[in-house]
Amino acid sequence: MTLIDSRPGVAKAVDVAAAELGVEVRGVDVARHIGPPLDTLLADAGVPQERIAQMVARYRAAYPTVIPEVPALPGADAALAAVRRRGGRILVVTGKFAPLAQLHLDELGWRVDHLAGSVWATQKAGVLREQDARVYVGDHVGDMAGARAAGVTAVGVRTGPCSEAELRAAGADVVFDDLSEFPAWFAGFVS
Numbered sequence: 001m002t003l004i005d006s007r008p009g010v011a012k013a014v015d016v017a018a019a020e021l022g023v024e025v026r027g028v029d030v031a032r033h034i035g036p037p038l039d040t041l042l043a044d045a046g047v048p049q050e051r052i053a054q055m056v057a058r059y060r061a062a063y064p065t066v067i068p069e070v071p072a073l074p075g076a077d078a079a080l081a082a083v084r085r086r087g088g089r090i091l092v093v094t095g096k097f098a099p100l101a102q103l104h105l106d107e108l109g110w111r112v113d114h115l116a117g118s119v120w121a122t123q124k125a126g127v128l129r130e131q132d133a134r135v136y137v138g139d140h141v142g143d144m145a146g147a148r149a150a151g152v153t154a155v156g157v158r159t160g161p162c163s164e165a166e167l168r169a170a171g172a173d174v175v176f177d178d179l180s181e182f183p184a185w186f187a188g189f190v191s
Helices: 007-021 027-031 038-044 049-069 076-085 098-108 123-130 141-150 164-169 179-187
Strands: 091-093 114-116 135-138 153-157 174-176
Touching: 007 027, 007 049, 038 049, 049 098, 076 179, 091 123, 098 114, 114 123, 123 141, 135 141, 135 179, 141 153, 141 164, 153 164, 153 179, 164 174, 174 179
Parallel strands: 091 114, 135 153, 153 174
Antiparallel strands: none
């Protein structure tokens, strides 16, 4: 489930790593495309392949300092509560490095039943099937690809880098402006 807007944290941590390592890349440009794993984002932003491992390591070291600056998305608390009300399990299946994702969960006081990190697009399908998911909520076309590959209901939210048209073209069954629309929809969801 997409729960936070990590763009501010990603941008700042990339800027810290780039400045310390003398790599020419702007964090805001990387953060604009969040969804894929960091090494993919850095490569797409033009970071030389031989510098990516250094950038990733330095980014991961710097990232914990930006956790307090990363907000929950509007409606995230209510969306989690809606799942719990129906006796559901909450899974976080993300391209983000799992220890960093866990820091966000801890900071926001959210308890989840399963966290899988460093999985992207159709790689998410294996985790979703293994965890017997019925619905996957995401804000990127890669999330919709993962949901489709797993055979689960794909819920898109327009809080990330992808438009409603892009999410629908990637297989979204439903698209919301933000998570505040999820609880009412989920209350009537039949798997």
